[in-house]
Every structure is written in C-alpha cells, then in structure tokens.
Amino acid sequence: MLAIRITRSVLAAALVAAASFAAAADPSPPIEKEMTPEQFKAAGLDLLSPEQLANLNAWLNRKITTETKKAATLAEDKVKTENRGYFNFGSSEPIVSKLVGEFKGFRQGRLYVLENGQEWSQIDQATLAGVRLTNPQVKIEPGMIGNAWYLSIEGYNTRAKVTRSK
Template sequence: MRLVRLLPLLMSAALVLPAAAFAADQYVPLQQRMSAEEFKAAGLDKLSPDELKNLDAWLSGHGKTVTKMVDQSGKPVFYPSSEKAGPVQGRVQGHFSGFNGHGQFTLDNGQVWQQADATQIACLSSDNPKVTIRRSLMGNWIMAVDGCNDQTSVRRVK
C-alpha cells in the first residue's frame, strides 16, 4: 500500500532529474561567463556581434572541459592533460633528511612538489636521492624517496 502512494512521487522525480541535468549542460555565452575585465583582457570586446555569436556557437558545439582539481582560489591545479598519470621519477635536488610536514621538494626535472599532509617522517640523510611520485587509488600523489622506509602525500606546485 505504501509503495502505491510513493509511485507518483518516484515518477515525478524520474522526470524532473533528467530535465535538471539537461539544463545544467546548457551553454552559457561568454559575456555571461566572464567578467567585463576578463572579456576585455581576452580581446573579445573587439569582435563584432556576428563574430561573437559564431564563437559562442562554436564553443557550445564542443564538449566542456571539467577541471576536477582546483586550488584555494578556484584556479585549476597544474596537471596538463598530456601529462601521464604514471610515476614521476627523478632526484630531489640538494639534501634530504625526511618529511617535516610542510616541505617543498625540487626535482632535477624542474618540478616542485609540496608535502600535502602534516606527517613528519625521519629518514636517512642523503644528497640528491632518487624519488618516485605516483598516483594513489584516490587520485592523490604519493612520494617515495630512496633510503626512506615511508612515503607521504604530495601535490605539485610547479
């Protein structure tokens, strides 16, 4: 008897949810998505109304890119789509004696990684040790340094 009463509610939800998802996927024109300053800085104010309309039409026909990771200010985190999610290998530049909970590590390939948790781990001191940084199952980056029996979570800052 209760199921019979819930059936109209379930049917309504089944009809409303796809409509809400469709509305969320609708293209929003550039002038509404950007501030006036951003619009002008991008040079879009120089386009004629027809050129702007054509640009909006082109953008609406191409899939959106969703950035899954952003920093505190809302800007995308630096992980180019061309970058493999496979391990990063290199050497820490300079002296390494462990993880202090807030350390930054510059690698010989120019990348800079910062410890993402407050874990403090003492390791054997070494100069320019080999390092491997890999993705975890949850999408975070894990750093392991030769000569250190533990690893920690890191995030790329450069």
C-alpha cells in the first residue's frame, strides 16, 4: 500500500512536470482559434489590430507557461513533503514538530504521532527511562547511510531509530 501511494504521488508529480514542459515547448493555439466567432466578437477582440492580437496571444502563452511551472513546482514540493521519511524520497532536511500527547520515553515498537500527522515507529532498542513530557518538541533527522531516521526529544541527547508508518 505504501509503495502504491508513493508511486501514485510520483506519477502525479511527473505528469504535472511533463505538462509544464509540454506547455513551454508547444504554445497554446491562438485565442481566436480557441473561441467561437461569437465569443471572440462578444469579448471585443475583433476590434484588435493584428499586432495587438499577436501581443495578446504572446502574453497568454507566457502566462500559461508561468502558471504551469508554478503548479508543477507546488505539486513536486507537496509530493516531497508528504513522502518525507519513506525510503529516501523527499527532502533530507530534519522534520521538526511536536508529539501529540504524552511522551513516556523510548521503547522498541512504540508509535510516535506528530502534530503534522506523520506517524513513526521505533525500530531500535534505545531507551529514555523516567522521562514524562506532554507534547514535547521533536526532531527527526535522516541518517548518513541508507534510509535510517532518528527521533530526538528537545533537551535530551538520546536518539531512537524510527521508521515512518504513516
């Protein structure tokens, strides 16, 4: 299921990117070909000189290209943000958030739910006994090798190896 979600997200980003490149490479048809003669006349475009109409078409093509590139960038950023922590996908910047509810120390198999909606499971045997905190600030950082991520609690040096489950 995780692989399907990531595959769909990557596919969506690829389609948006492909659309932006297609828009940049293949300008839109002139506005006079996109509108019916009645629409063209009702908009007053039939009163434009050929030079004015050419300028309008050039402006529309630039606008479409610019907006498509913006949409592609936003879609790519969204995919990267939503999929951080899954495999090596997305940004390698630390994730900073707060845990939802009470933190009762580290324990292998424990689930940590973040305010941003992400869920992480501890996969190592790190411990942080005797610590009880409510909604503590956390940082989840990628390891140097492979797809390892480490969760730390603000104010403590112990880190737990975690894997993203949601």
